[in-house]
Amino acid sequence: MDNAQDKLKFKFGLVGRNISYSFSRNYFAEKFGKENLKHSYVNFDIESIDELLNVIKITPNLKGLNVTIPYKEEVIPLLDDLNKRARKIGAVNTIRFKENKLIGYNTDYYGFKNSLKPYLKKHHKSALILGTGGASKAIAYALKKLKIKFDYVSRSNKKGVKFQYSDLNNDIISNYKIIINCTPIGTFPDVDQCPNIPYDxxxxxxxxxxxxYNPERTKFLSYGEKKGATVINGLKMLELQAEKSWQIWNKS
Known part of the structure; x- marks a missing residue:
């Protein structure tokens, strides 16, 4: 076998739990096929983040990882370093392997910011973030960069959360012209569920x-669409963050 050719065969993957539905695996398989690359992309479906270092140890030619629910925050202590933006956000969705070190990045913020920007108008000055997990941290960072004020909504009263779902009323919804679902509520197969907000x-x-992004139109988005709102699902964000991850993995 040609050694130079063999060196081009790297493995990439997604770390998460219950990720058989994975967008990333299909996206990169198609990308590698179109660009005639010999790489592969696999799912590392693990029950605990403690399994990750062993997965890395036993997987040859691993060059980069994406990280998804529920490990975007839990993975941080296992990394050797964080880039400046990931440190500010406090969540990681991309890991680069460099000189036997694991370096964490966040490309979610980039995907969200650049998929939202084309839809923004002057009256979009404030946002409600539904959920407080790792994904919501990247969303909050992107909103800061866009100079959009935001508040969190959660099921429980915790530090940094302004509203619980039971607090939401017509006045609050009227004052926040952007509402972002960062929870898994409504994901396939639980497509009949949606965040409990006053859609009227x-x-x-x-x-x-x-x-x-699966389903393409969640119940949350369908309710918004019926009321005439602009609705956006997570597909474009995922495509943008995936390409940003690819750039990071291939940096010299």
């Missing part, structure tokens, strides 16, 4: 953004 208060000035 949504109007044509609202943007409803769901990080979920």
């Amino acid at each position: 208060s949504i109007n044509e000035k609202h943007i409803l953004y769901d990080l979920i």
Whole structure:
């Protein structure tokens, strides 16, 4: 076998739990096929983040990883370093292997920011973030960069959370013209579920953004669409963050 050719065969993958539905695996398989690359992309479906270092140890030619729910925060202590932006965000969705070190990055913020920007109008000055997990941290960082004020909504009263779902009313919904679902509520196969917010208060000035991409139209987005809101699912964000991850893995 030609050694130079063999060196081009790297392995990439996704780390998460219950990730058989994975967008990333299909996306990169198609990308590698189109670009005639010999690489492979696999799912590392692990029950605990403690399994990750052993997975890395026993997997040859591993060059980069994506990280998804529920490990975007839990993975940080296992890394050798974080890039500046990932450190500010406090969540990692991309790991680069460099000189036997694991370096964490966050490309979620980039995907979200650049998929939302084309839809923004002057009245989009404030946002509600539904959920407080690792994904929501990247969303909050992107909103700061876009100079959009935001508040968190959670099921429980915790530090940094302004509203619980039971607090939400017409006035609050009217004052936040962007509502972003960062929870897994409504993901396939639980497509009949949606965040518990007063949808009757949504109007044509609202943007409803769901990080979920399967199904294409969640119940959350369908309710928004019926009220005339602009609705965006998570597919474009995922495509953008995947390409950003690819750039990071291939940096010299």
